[in-house]
Amino acid sequence: MLDGCNRLQTMLRILLRLAVPGVICAALFAFTLSWNEFLYALVFVSPAELKTMTVGVFSELIRGDIYYWGGLMAGACIGSLPIVVAYVFFLDYYVSGLTAGAVK
């Protein structure tokens, strides 16, 4: 095997290191998708304190035919922040992982 590593070591020390940008990319996508997830949370969760943000904002700030537009939009604003932060933070990591791994 490579440089005296066995198969597991090769995977952990070399392959995984090389794949870090890809892993981060996949993690970002997974996080975004599950953060925005709506349907399952809407169907399966009913106690108010257990709701996720997407469902909570939707179900508590629309009462009957009254839309609390300000509150809805405020919730959407705060809700979009973690995604933005995650992307900004990991973008650096992602780029540095790329250049560190490349043959220069």
Added chain:
Amino acid sequence: MSSAARWTRRIRPLFTLYVPVMPFVLFALFPLYFMVVTSFKKNAELYDVNAVPFLIGRGVTFGHYELLSKETLFWSWFLNSLMVSLAATVISVVLGVLAAYPLARLKFPRRDLVRRGHLRHVSGTAIASVPAAQHGGGAARPVRQPLGAGGHLSDVSRPLLHLAPHGVLPHGAGRRSRSAPCSTGATGSRRC
């Protein structure tokens, strides 16, 4: 380089890149802008049909954020979301990494079936990028050997990497594309 040429080089991306992209950027950012504006607007203006909806005309308020914090369980919803999505991310990335290795390196019956997108639906995003190994023509390689026997290190990372700018990678995905069979990439290290 003459100053005119330098000027051309500097000004050129403005017209070839930034100006054409601008409409798309504005189109993408407008909903966000509208969201922010609406969340800071006072109710009186918000529900006034004659007010201009795109601007804040009668002062800024944080009342909506207060309503969110005080009259709803918003922050516990936020924490719920955070916990759930972090857990889901960790689980799906671990599964995705574990699955990416055999899918990229090992040969087993019906592997291509799995790679072609079955896992995409079963395990969600982390593996969603695995079938991308095929868009680079990965399946065209006749024999896939275990690591150290002539295989490529990047074979494993590539399925996860399909969104990376290919030219930067040591073995870019363009290497095996059918249209450009043997081009030397920016790194000069591509093999055919």
